[in-house]
Amino acid sequence: MEAQRKSLKEEIARVNALLGQAATSTKAQLQQLSLLRKQIETRQQLIEALGAEIKATDEQISRVEAEIDLLQQKFDKRQESYVKSIRALQHKTHAKDQLLFILSAKDFAEGMRRARYLQEYSAWQKKEAEKLKALRQEIEANKKELEAARAEKTRLLESGIREQEELKKNEAEADKQLSLLKGKESGLRAQLNKHKRQAAELNRRIEAQIRKEIEEAARAARAARAAEEARRRAQAKIDTKSGKSSPSSTKERKTETRGGYAMTESEAKLSGSFLSNRGRLPAPITGSFAVTGRFGEHKHEALKYVTVNNAGVDLQGAPGAQARAVFEGKVTRIFTLEGFNNSIIIRHGNYLTVYSNLTDVFVSTGDEVRTGQALGRIYSDPDLGGASVLHFQLWKETTKMDPLPWFRH
Numbered sequence: 001m002e003a004q005r006k007s008l009k010e011e012i013a014r015v016n017a018l019l020g021q022a023a024t025s026t027k028a029q030l031q032q033l034s035l036l037r038k039q040i041e042t043r044q045q046l047i048e049a050l051g052a053e054i055k056a057t058d059e060q061i062s063r064v065e066a067e068i069d070l071l072q073q074k075f076d077k078r079q080e081s082y083v084k085s086i087r088a089l090q091h092k093t094h095a096k097d098q099l100l101f102i103l104s105a106k107d108f109a110e111g112m113r114r115a116r117y118l119q120e121y122s123a124w125q126k127k128e129a130e131k132l133k134a135l136r137q138e139i140e141a142n143k144k145e146l147e148a149a150r151a152e153k154t155r156l157l158e159s160g161i162r163e164q165e166e167l168k169k170n171e172a173e174a175d176k177q178l179s180l181l182k183g184k185e186s187g188l189r190a191q192l193n194k195h196k197r198q199a200a201e202l203n204r205r206i207e208a209q210i211r212k213e214i215e216e217a218a219r220a221a222r223a224a225r226a227a228e229e230a231r232r233r234a235q236a237k238i239d240t241k242s243g244k245s246s247p248s249s250t251k252e253r254k255t256e257t258r259g260g261y262a263m264t265e266s267e268a269k270l271s272g273s274f275l276s277n278r279g280r281l282p283a284p285i286t287g288s289f290a291v292t293g294r295f296g297e298h299k300h301e302a303l304k305y306v307t308v309n310n311a312g313v314d315l316q317g318a319p320g321a322q323a324r325a326v327f328e329g330k331v332t333r334i335f336t337l338e339g340f341n342n343s344i345i346i347r348h349g350n351y352l353t354v355y356s357n358l359t360d361v362f363v364s365t366g367d368e369v370r371t372g373q374a375l376g377r378i379y380s381d382p383d384l385g386g387a388s389v390l391h392f393q394l395w396k397e398t399t400k401m402d403p404l405p406w407f408r409h
Contacts, residue, residue, distance in 0.1 A: 002053075005050065008042055008043075008046040008049060009046065012039060012042050012046065014288045015035055015290045018316055018387065026187055027384065029181055031384055033174060033177045034293070035292060040171060050156055050160045054156045054157065057149055057153045057156065061150060064142050071142065075139065078131065078135065079132055192308070198337065199310075202311075202391075205335060205343075206343075209345055210352065210398055211398070214260065214397075214398075217253060221253035224252060225252065254268065256268075256350055260350060267347075269349075270328070270329070271348065271351055272349070274349060274351045281327060281408060282372055283315070283408070284392045285321050285323060285392075286321050286374075287317050288318060289317040289318075289390075290315070291404065293310050293312075293391075294313060297309045312391055312403060313391075314391050315389065315390045315392060316389045317387070317390065319388060320388065321377075321378050322377050323392075325346060325369045325370065325375055326371070326406075327348050327353070329369060330347050331344060331363050331367045332345050332346065332347045334363075342361050344356075344358065344361065346375075350397055351394070352394070353392070353394055354395070355391075355392060356390070356393075357389060362374050362376050362377075363376070378390050
């Protein structure tokens with residue numbers, strides 16, 4: 001719970017840093033609204049996390065109080081028994097009394113039994129004293145734990161109150177930003193329609209590249225099978241004459257799904273490794289960033305009854321942020337498109353990642369890249385105060401996927 005709370009606070013701090021930039025243009029105001037929505041969502045999660053911690057602390061307090069009660073009862077009973085035993089044998093505590101107690105026995109055997117009894121009683125007395133001491137220490141330790149839990153609950157409650165106040169401020173700021181944008185609805189609709197056309201063209205280019213690579217892999221697979229068949233026939237003639245048989249030497253390309261990308265053995269291994277790292281991939285952008293565009297279909301931030309359908313995610317970072325490879329793979333295409341600047345497609349077996357809105361590109365088509373390698377500098381948008389927004393997509397074969405669950409958080 002503490003780790004979750006820390007992560008949420010870090011997310012809030014990252015968004016706060018981005019919110020500090022001035023929002024003068026309509027584009028910047030819309031982006032600010034998106035950041036505020038994200039801030040509100042994260043702060044609500046933090047408040048829920050604090051509530052869960054308070055509940056857990058209450059349970060801890062109840063548990064410790066119950067343990068203290070049980071230990072105190074146990075201590076009181078043991079102490080009472082100990083005191084009674086001491087009083088009952090008090091007259092035999094002095095060495096003279098103990099000697100008389102032994103000598104007054106009927107015979108030697110009884111005297112030995114009395115001596116052993118006094119010895120065992122002395123040992124028992126020491127053990128009981130130690131047990132009482134241990135119980136007292138355990139009670140004191142539990143009381144300290146109880147005090148710490150109560151102090152932690154007070155801190156959590158105070159933190160919850162502060163977060164509620166900040167949440168109200170965020171909501172008020174979001175309402176203010178929304179009011180500013182309502183007067184610019186026609187401009188927003190025109191901007192949205194333009195972006196939709198650009199996004200559709202980006203997806204068309206990506207899909208065309210994927211189909212091209214699937215066709216190329218299929219041709220390579222057919223050529224490899226034909227070459228292997230020719231080799232087998234030639235080898236069969238040699239084997240017939242020699243009376244020996246030779247094993248197949250060519251590794252066949254295989255598809256995971258019907259009509260999918262035919263992978264080599266190394267590509268299939270890379271694809272499996274990529275899948276096994278789901279949830280552990282590094283973010284495709286350097287430095288602090290915030291998610292300003294979620295995957296899939298959802299309501300527009302400012303326009304009522306308007307939905308947007310994002311094929312990937314938009315990550316806003318600081319000026320000068322760079323795009324980086326989330327996993328090792330091969331650059332299969334680099335192209336330029338209005339609204340998205342330069343885009344890079346990297347293949348990881350039958351998975352593909354797309355990095356768009358780059359200005360400077362550091363790699364070339366055909367390059368093998370490693371995890372975390374810098375791919376290019378993200379465009380610093382003057383309309384966003386120089387902020388850098390990376391558009392990132394993840395595909396498996398011809399299916400778009402939500403990238404966020406794949407990232408390390």
